[in-house]
Amino acid sequence: MDFSSPPPGGKMDSATRDQLMSQVKQQIALANAQELLQKMSEKCYKKCISKPGTTLDNSEQKCIAMCMDRYMDTWNLVSRVYAQRLQRESNKMG
């Protein structure tokens, strides 16, 4: 990303601006996906591989698939509960 040379006066044409905005959104989505991927690898390794063998056996692969699904369920639930809480807190502030 290059924010180093804004045009004089700071105004961009709308095509440049749209491009910049969608690039930023994409970068954030990518970072988010990477974070989730990393967490799932770490968590599911921990849950499913108690004794690392020479390959991932069938039951380990099934466990990993299940674990990923449950991690995403947990992520979505957390996201929902957190958003509701923020909403309540901001209502409290008036």
Place this chain on the structure above:
Amino acid sequence: MSFDSLPNKDEVDPEVASFIQMESQKAELQAQVHKLADVCWEQCVDRPRDKLDSRTETCVSNCVERFIDTSLTVATRFQKLIQGAGNM
């Protein structure tokens, strides 16, 4: 993600500036969700099954709420401690 190294604010298109502010706020919230999911997964999910059972869901939901309560309590008490130290 940090956008601290933006050029002089006066030179940034205001529409872009507010877009960036919104997006970085959203990214911050998402980072918080990652953190909470990590903490609550560790505490609530034992063996991953074919779905999250209701006991696990309750645990996760309580975990999020109590974590936030804890953060708020810590922040309040910490502020008092700092103020107390300032008066010495």
